[in-house]
Amino acid sequence: MRLRAYSLSDIVQVTDIDVLDRMLEDWDYVVINFSAPAWCVPCRRLAPHYLAAVSKLPGVVFVEVDIDKVNEPFINKYSLMSVPTLKFYSMGEFVSDLKSRTSVPLITEIKELVK
Secondary structure: OOEEEOOOOOEOOOOOHHHHHHHHHHOOOEEEEEEOHHHHHHHHHHHHHHHHHHHHOOEEEEEEHHHOOOOHHHHHHHHOOOOOOOEEOOOOEEEEEEOOHHHHHHHHHHHHHHH
């Protein structure tokens, strides 16, 4: 059973690959932000824009994965080459890497994928 229009008021922090896999199976729309906020300046710049999208897209679950807190198989499974990397999943399937890095374009880009 899929959880439709499930919304969260905050970003879900995930460090376990099995938890992320279950989230992708259970929820219709998931955006994952793979980042390294401890040292990555672009990741820190993206953070407030990513957070702003949460309140504007209630049917989408927003996840953040700190790559410094996960193991290599986790990084390899999700084909990470750099950070920040934003990935959009629908019905458990990868749809697209998101290109936008500021609030309004990011929200618009996600809305187009949710249609």
